[in-house]
Amino acid sequence: MLGLVNKVASVIHHPHSPFAKSDKKILDDIYTTHVHADDSFDDDSLFIIVESILKRATQTVDKIVQGTQVHVEDIEEQTPKANFSVPLCTLKGISCEMQCKPPGEEIAHETTLAILHKLSKYSWEAKASLTLAAFAMEFGEFWLLAELRESNHLARSIAILKRLPVLLKPSQLHKRRQAILELNNLIKATLEVITCIDQFNKISIYDLKDVPELSGTLDHVPVDVYWAIMTVVACATKITLLTSDEDKEFDLSPYSQKIHFVLNKLKTQLTICRARIEFIENYKKLKKLFRTPTEIMEIFKGLLFTKDNVQPLVDCSTKQTVSIEILRRKNVLFFISSLDITDDDISILKPVHEFTKKDNQYKIVWIPIVEQWTDELRKKFEILKNKMPWYTVQYSGPIAGIKFIKEEWNFKGKPLLVVMNPQGKVEHTNALHMIRVWGVKAFPFTETIEKELSSDSHGGIHSIVVDGIHPSVPSYIRDNKYIFFYGGKDNEWIQQFTKKATALANDPILKEAKIYIELVCVGKGSEGEDDHGILGRFWTGIESLFLTKVHKHVDPIGQEIQKLVSYKNESGWVLLTKGSTLLVTGHGISALKVVEDFEKWREHVKEKGFEFCFKAYYGKVIQAGRPCCRLDIPGSTGKVPESMKCPDCHRSMETFISYKCCHIDGPTAHH
Structure with missing residues (x-):
């Protein structure tokens, strides 16, 4: 937007006009005038005085020029610090720079640079306030005399020296009425710009990480100060012309357009920053509230x-x-x-x-x-x-x-x-x-x-595996049978496991030992297709169970759940329970190997039990070649642990950040 304004300006104005310059060029011009910022200067007290003068003076202008119908708003009284000392010599020096300058954009630019050189040791906000103060001394005195001249002889005499009667003759006032009001409105807008800059200075105490919008605005303050000072210079020139006998024209509209552009931009940014700050302050308030019990x-x-x-x-x-x-x-x-x-x-x-x-x-x-x-x-x-x-x-x-x-x-x-x-x-x-x-x-x-x-023996697995996975599961659990819950991404692995595990379940030795094993393939339809409803509920339940345990001391059940979560996207996985008690979770390839090798460990089942033998043989297989697990915890689940032990080898796991598209933003529009 700013670039567009500058382009338009370059068409309208002379190539050397400041209105045709880019912000970067203006920065190059003005930074040579800036030495350092003297933070000891009481800019706030000066601005309180300047604001009071200009608000009352511009109200006086409206009252005199427009008549009694103008609305006079209440002006809030503020008091500068008692020990504040006005830098009068500095103000007079600025005033001298602005006095009796001929109209022209290039001259206003040169005058602005001269003022900035005089104010090289002040902060950018103070430069603007000091320039406005120098202008306010003259402008305020001018219109104070206009109010008092009818009732005070001293005021009337000084008003003559200030050439007030030239402007206030009824014929001249009527003729120049519009020009005076335009000038008055421009002064009000410039005062608002400097008020905004002052507000940004006050909120600059906030960290840019908390209020990132501050950064660009604060970086741009020198350019905004430049335009405020140049507009003040133009206003001083306009007053000189209005109180002269000559009819020289000096169009303030380019200054008005520029200063209103700057003002609107600052107001918008100020609104955004204040909203952000309100959130920050509310955050601090809430933290305090939560530290102290309350209703x-x-x-x-x-x-x-x-x-x-x-x-x-x-x-x-x-x-x-x-x-x-x-x-x-x-x-x-x-x-x-x-x-x-x-x-x-x-x-x-x-x-x-x-x-x-x-x-x-x-x-x-x-x-x-x-x-x-x-x-x-x-x-x-x-x-x-x-x-x-x-x-x-x-x-x-x-x-x-x-x-x-x-x-x-x-x-x-x-x-x-x-x-x-x-x-x-x-x-x-x-x-x-x-x-x-x-x-x-x-x-x-x-x-x-x-x-x-x-911490119970079921580890919460009961409610997850019962919830709509298979209609026969509740009766399997009631009868305290062994249950292989299994699934995975690879249909071939699922078919292999189904075949081998069915053979194992029907083995005569197990039948003789009254060991009953049931198979439940999770989330597969009769044609081998995925049932996303069942899969979604199952994995959401497993991940929820994992998250209830992840920040606590990891128990054996917690480790098994952690393993299962890590197997979610593998070719296959197996969960073995006895009734609702979780016994072991297995990686698909390793679990298939255990089932395939049943002949090698079946003779020990009668003596040591199915559960012990399955776990022992699975431990041998996993040690022989299973890589340590990878665990994907969605970042959106809330607080994730800083470190975690591998459930297989018990060493600390490395942490990586990965990005995976799950279409959480909805469908993509194709063009």
Whole structure:
């Protein structure tokens, strides 16, 4: 956009005109004037005085030139520091540079460079304020005299010396009315530009990593200061012409266009930066809130809303809005997700909702995380909301605590269920994994309950393998049979394993020893095709079980689950259970070798048992040539451990970052 303005300017203006120069060329010109920034100068106190003068002076101009119908706004009184000393000599020096200069863009440019040379030791913000102060002394005095001249003899005499009567003659005032108002508006805009620059200076204390938008704006401040000073120079020249008897023209419109362009750009950036800073400050506030136990309502308000924008909840089942007061002194389950959630994600929580609503002490609230709302996303939100029986919040923008949710609760796109007690203490940062594994048995969904459940002998595998994988599995488990659950990417391996394992299961020695083995091929239809519904539920359950164990002391069951997760994308994998007790997980090729070599270890089964013999022979096979495992944990699952031991060789595993497309952004448009 800036480049376009410069191109247009180069067509309109003389090639040597500053309006035809690029920002880089202007930077080259002005950086030679800058020595260092004297931070000891009290720029804030000076600007308070300048702002007060110019706001009152421009109001006086509007009142005199436009009449009594003009609206006079209240001006906030601010006081400079008591020990502030005005650098009068510096201001007079700047004023001398601006006095009685003939009109012209090149002259205004040269005058601006001369002023910048005089102010070489000041910061860029102070350069702008000092130039504006020098102008404000003259401009303020001029219009103060205009107000007082009718009632004060001294003012009337000084006004004559300042050539005020020339401008304020009714005929001249009428003739130059439009020019005076244009000048007045340009002064107001320039004051706004310098106010914005001052605001950017104040927020520059924030880290650029937190507010990256600051970087480009702060880098551009010298150019913006240049245009502000040049506009002030042009305004001083215009006043000289307006108070003269000559009718010389000096068109301020190029300055007005430029300064308004700069102003709009700064205002836009300031709005963006302030919104970002509001999130940062809210993040700090939330961290403080969570350190000190408080009522959950305070946490909820801080998490979701800015202080002036508290919204009611929506009861998704009745479509009615309800006060957030219904959460007071309740345990709250925050269901946090993007809008890319499945019916399965929602259905997981429905039994929890039914179970907890009986005693009215637990509430589920959906918090959709959307960075920028669009009409399409609002429609998607409404569709999802209609599928839920719990509460949600209506939004017009991103939630206040989005930074906290991402950084403290590790939200990376996948759904979370944060459990919080009535005092606002987090009982679990993501109970969704344990609910996927144990359902309402995991109530009240705290980390303590998770620890108890994940340490049982079944290791949670029961609910995963029973959940719709095969209709006969519940009876196999009741009868405490051995079960081979198996699957993989390679259909040939699956066929081989089915054939060899069936032969093993039918072996007379096993029959005689009353060892009953059943085979369950996970996620394969009758024609050998993948059943993605079953596979999806199975692996989501296994990964959820893995995540309930991954941050704790790794027990034998946890190691087996870790192995199984690492085999997910291999040609084949095997999970052996006795009833619902997990015995061993095997890599496809190694497990097939164990089954194929049954003749070599079958004689020991009667004496030592099937489980012991299978595990022992599998251990020999794995040592002979199985490479150590690779484990892919989706980065979106939340916090991942910094280090992990290999479940096969128990050495520390190396960490790699890989990127895998799973089409999470939807279909690609082909052109």
